[in-house]
Amino acid sequence: MSWPRAALLSLSDKSGAVEFARALSERNTRILASGGTAGHLERAGVPVTTVEAWTGFPELLGGRVKTLHPHVHGPILARRDEPDDLRALAERGVEPIDLVAVTLYPFEERAGSLDEPGAIEEIDIGGVALLRAAAKNFTDVIVVHHPARYAEVLAALREGGPTRAQRRGWALETFARTARYDAAIAADLARRAAKGEEALPAIHVEVLERVRGLRYGENPHQPAALYARAGARGALHPQREGKELSYNNLLDLHAATSMCSALDEPACVIVKHNEPCGAASAPSLAEAYQTALKGDEQSAFGGVVAFNRPLDPLTARALATQFVECVAAPEFAPEAEELLEQKKNLRLIRIAGEDLAAPVPWAVRLVGPWGLLQREETEPAPPWRCVTRRTPEQAESEALRFAWTVVTWARSNAVAIARGSGLIGLGSGQTSRVDAVDVALLKARRAGHDVRGAGLASDGFFPFADNIVHAAEAGVTAVVQPGGSVRDPEVIAACDERGIAMMFTDRRVFRH
DSSP: OOOOOEEEEEEESSSHHHHOOOHHHHTTTTEEOOHHHHHHHHTTTOOOEEHHHTOOOOOBBBGTTOSSHHHHHHHHHHHHOOHHHHHHHHHTTTOOOOOOEEEOHHHHHHHHHHHHHHHHTOOOHHHHHHHHHHHHHHTTTTEEEGGGGGGHHHHHHHTTTOHHHHHHHHHHHHHHHHHHHHHHHHHHHHHHHHHHHHHHHSOOOOEEEEEEEEEEEESSSSSEEEEETTTSSSOOEEOOOSSSOOOHHHHHHHEEEHHHTOOOSSSSEETTTTEEEEEOOOOOOOHHHHHHHSHHHHTTTTTTEEEESSBBBHHHHHHTOOOOEEEEEEOOHHHHHHHTTTTTOEEEEOOOGEEESSSSSSSEETTTTEEEEOOOSSOOOOOOOEOSOOOOHHHHHHHHHHHHHHHHSOSSEEEEETTEEEEEEEEESSSSSSHHHHHHHHHHTTTOOOTOOOEEEEOOOEEEESHHHHHHTTTEEEEOOOOOOOOOEEEEEEHHHHOEEEEOOOOOOOOO
């Protein structure tokens, strides 16, 4: 079969339907359509046979039952190389349906704004059944689940008929579509069944769709690919891609862009091995970049650099003198792009913080046979409170706020030291909090920073006063930490003895 004898269309999204149906009809394909789709095609002058006329059975239950009929599913599922299957169709006076095009009720788009009865009415039954039947019999039936495939299908038909590989590909896409649809329904019903917004659902379903291949995984011997959650903005927008992106590039890209978008002023974040090694905000991107780079220029070599504003030529000129793997920004000025073109393997990625937002409030981590699920915090954080005799001065408060933003994106145990709105030292991924303080101080000194008068942020409470002693000896004068240790009084006393101002956030921000 090179051209469909009969095609069944049941479309919620009718974009491109008239042109597609007309192209089929012009080659003598019988067009079958359910109620709304049939009316749409008839008004456009496309010859159409309604499903009711085809089956001899009217719609039932207010339209809940339209295509669930043996004279619909039999012609789809009949194996063309099985004489008994074709004989069964002939005995009932129906011919094979060689193409099925279905777009499902828009449950994903509409359910969230509806009450439960309304959401349930958006669950498509017949459409899913049609798609699954056609996809199962892909050897003999073309299945189309989205208008974006119309042109490709028509082109294949005009060239003598689609190949088996094309049919299998469309079937695979279709099963992925129905899986995504069922996952959305399961997730919505689980959300409604949960007791309150904070409750964890009894069932959490994720569907991941491949976006692109990657150069390799964490190591060159590991194959890898990028997948996106169904419904998320998973596509990347390389403005210029020198070498193909790798697994590690994307981890660093996500970390740098996410943190940078959390800063309100023009900002730059430099990430190396999934850790911020430079971060700053300033009146201009160029100033932010220079300050971020000075934070730890040694570690910044070969890092990923992210900006929260369109990249301008002045900043690009400074970037062009450094070795970086990737540059991420919401947009790139044409002149900035030209300046960076001399960097042969540099990747320019057009991406902003909102592009990385998860479509659901749950963060999921798969660990061997386990799935760990937690809710991303959406409520405002508790107000900070001063627990020492001395309160932070304005410059110290600015440094503490910036250091706290950085430390929330670093790997625990983490300690960040800032001056103004620039990172000057970071100790992260340490097994001891005093080690985190010492590493942050070591990096600050190595980069030539004066720590006197700087602000220090810790992602978890200080279990002992030794952390404060080490920071005070280096000249740190203000500290922010969650608090909550049984030794909080000792830590506070150590600060008061040394004239250090300390704030409690009453919220821990670990990232394991």
